[in-house]
Amino acid sequence: MKFEHLQGSIVAMVTPFCQDGSVNFDMLTELLERQIAAGTDGILTLGTTGEYSTMSHEEDAAVVEHTIRVVDGRVPVMVGSGSNCTVTQIEKSRLYQSMGADALLLISPYYNKANAEGMYRHFAETADAVDIPCILYNVPGRTGCSIPVSVVERLARHPNIAGIKEASGDMSYAMKIARCVGPDFALYSGNDDITVPILSIGGSGVISVYANVMPAMCRQIVADWLDGNHARALENHLRYLQLMNDLFLEVNPIPVKAAMNMMGLDVGPMRLPLCEMGEANAATLRRTLEEAGLL
Secondary structure: OOOOOOOOOEEEOOEEEOOOOEEHHHHHHHHHHHHHHOOOOOOEOHHHHHHHHHHHHHHHHEEEHHHHHHOOOOEEEEEEEEOOOEEEEEEHHHHHHHOOEEEEEEEOOOOOOHHHHHHHHHHHHHHOOOOOOOEEOOOOOHHHOOOOHHHHHHHHOOOOOOEEEEOOHHHHHHHHHHOOOOEEEEEOOOOOOHHHHHOOOOOOOOEEEEHHHHHHHHHHHHHHHOOOOOOOHHHHHHHOOOHHOOOOOOOOOHHHHHHHHOOOOOOOOOOOOOOOOOOHHHHHHHHHHHHHHOO
């Protein structure tokens, strides 16, 4: 399935693990089918929420293969192929393209960071090496660096760079990026709590952690906004804002996996250095889930 300026709710999938730490492929199938049944517009695998940073390259490839096979073209599948090493990012991007990915999510180079020209080349050379759309991923809270607006403006003109997942939480930055939005470049919210504000400045949707918990509602909020039913979109966004925020009481994906386990979706533990949620935060999250009618 082609990725053509996709609009809507794209779920940033968790990777379920068995208690021994191995990938739980049976549960992954169940989660994928749950998303598709709820009307999710797209699947992202191997994002931050998917804990790819603690998985081996072989496990990454196995999760991608399984996801693409189970989804079977019913919705587009985006794969996180980012690395702080451009050569590695290119290798992974080519591999996932060959496996049938519809789009790629490329992260800014964490730790080594890079100046503006290095940042540009990191993305542009990756996009040159593949034939499927590439989505930039700006998440300075994770990477320690933001993609400069000038670099995004340059990259938006690249024929194979189709948009940006904006996860800085900085609406001023997002509004500057919104000037790039057009038929060939999409702006996606990377923070559930500001999905409606991002949509209001021309965003195309959200790449969502919250959608793991309430996939149908996440899709409904975006669909209502895009259909012009702004009042209902805002009403539901505010209704579930506390839950969206509580999914970040601790570093993602600790709270969302805790929430799913509380809901009876056995996604298992995290891999170190991530571990179980603190008792006080877990109690807060449980209360919010109860208030949302999810337990």
